[in-house]
Amino acid sequence: MAAILITGANRGLGFEFASQYLADGWRVFAACRNPDAASKLRCLAQDTGGMLNVIAMDVTDAQSVRNAATQLKDVAIDVLINSAGIAGASGQKTGNVDYQSWAHVLDVNTMGPLRVLESFSDHIARSERKLVITRRGPWAPEPGNGTNRFRGCSLGPSRAVGDRPEFAARPA
Numbered sequence: 441m442a443a444i445l446i447t448g449a450n451r452g453l454g455f456e457f458a459s460q461y462l463a464d465g466w467r468v469f470a471a472c473r474n475p476d477a478a479s480k481l482r483c484l485a486q487d488t489g490g491m492l493n494v495i496a497m498d499v500t501d502a503q504s505v506r507n508a509a510t511q512l513k514d515v516a517i518d519v520l521i522n523s524a525g526i527a528g529a530s531g532q533k534t535g536n537v538d539y540q541s542w543a544h545v546l547d548v549n550t551m552g553p554l555r556v557l558e559s560f561s562d563h564i565a566r567s568e569r570k571l572v573i574t575r576r577g578p579w580a581p582e583p584g585n586g587t588n589r590f591r592g593c594s595l596g597p598s599r600a601v602g603d604r605p606e607f608a609a610r611p612a
């Protein structure tokens with residue numbers, strides 16, 4: 441049976457991916473920062489006979505990611521979707537850049553997927569599909585006000601190289 445790991449699965453795109461893969465008969469590992477507060481996700485997990493498992497994971501915390509990987513140590517992950525992400529502070533202009541916000545965006549959106557990929561590389565390597573998807577918006581001028589928002593550069597699509605996924609940072 442195919443298995444998928446989705447980060448940021450308690451709401452937004454991540455929750456929708458979890459619902460749809462579950463409906464398609466996949467085994468779903470739905471990761472989120474705070475499972476106790478993820479009522480929608482826990483509700484979805486009810487009566488699935490273990491097909492949807494809610495996993496605790498903060499992608500900025502390497503130990504949290506490693507703990508999740510240990511919890512799933514014998515599982516083959518066919519598809520990893522890095523959906524956890526943030527947009528950062530809005531309204532930034534040249535001369536008014538919030539570097540702390542940028543650092544946090546890069547931590548969540550760029551280093552987060554890297555942490556997950558690193559900790560789950562064995563799980564991915566033992567699967568059939570070995571597919572990693574990291575969705576990020578580009579540098580985008582906000583219409584009308586001349587400001588830019590930045591969601592962080594993306595990790596390039598992974599390729600199976602030997603039994604290890606290969607990855608590279610590149611501009612979104």
Ligand SMILES: NC(=O)c1ccc[n+]([C@@H]2O[C@H](COP(=O)([O-])OP(=O)(O)OC[C@H]3O[C@@H](n4cnc5c(N)ncnc54)[C@H](OP(=O)(O)O)[C@@H]3O)[C@@H](O)[C@H]2O)c1
Nearest residue numbers: 448450451452453454473498499500523524525526576577
């Ligand atoms: N929606 C779109 O049309 C669209 C288009 C292009 C790109 N994107 C990008 O795709 C990503 C997801 O979008 P979305 O619309 O689903 O966003 P969203 O509704 O704001 O959901 C963000 C998810 O990321 C989680 N998250 C934030 N920080 C985290 C961390 N440190 N560790 C683990 N999870 C964390 C959030 O968990 P909490 O509930 O705990 O905060 C939440 O589950 C974002 O990076 C977004 O910029 C979205």
